[in-house]
Amino acid sequence: MDEKKVREAIAWMENERRIHKYGTHISPSIPKEQISKIGECYDLAIEALEKQLPKKVIIKDWCPSYCPSCGYELSEDLGDGYYRHPTFIERCPNPDCGQKLDWSE
Numbered sequence: 001m002d003e004k005k006v007r008e009a010i011a012w013m014e015n016e017r018r019i020h021k022y023g024t025h026i027s028p029s030i031p032k033e034q035i036s037k038i039g040e041c042y043d044l045a046i047e048a049l050e051k052q053l054p055k056k057v058i059i060k061d062w063c064p065s066y067c068p069s070c071g072y073e074l075s076e077d078l079g080d081g082y083y084r085h086p087t088f089i090e091r092c093p094n095p096d097c098g099q100k101l102d103w104s105e
């Protein structure tokens with residue numbers, strides 16, 4: 001996916017979500033439940049799109065590496081206080097997550 005387009009889509013939807021949340025520019029004829037449903041849909045879409053943008057992996061010295069979105073442990077414990085960080089993994093292996101990962105320092 002084109003990162004620039006994804007960022008633009010997120011920005012656009014965040015703005016739309018805000019408009020719906022605060023009820024500006026909304027016809028009073030739209031029921032409240034429908035407005036909150038629209039907000040939920042934007043939240044879901046934004047969350048899904050953010051997983052398409054690489055996010056920095058959480059790496060600290062002498063610690064395992066973790067997915068920045070769900071906290072899934074990515075590294076392999078070598079048993080002696082060392083961890084092997086699988087920098088070749090492009091996405092979080094947690095099937096509920098799938099966050100695109102950035103391993104750069």
Ligand SMILES: [Zn+2]
Binds near residue numbers: 068069071093099
């Ligand atoms: Zn994850």
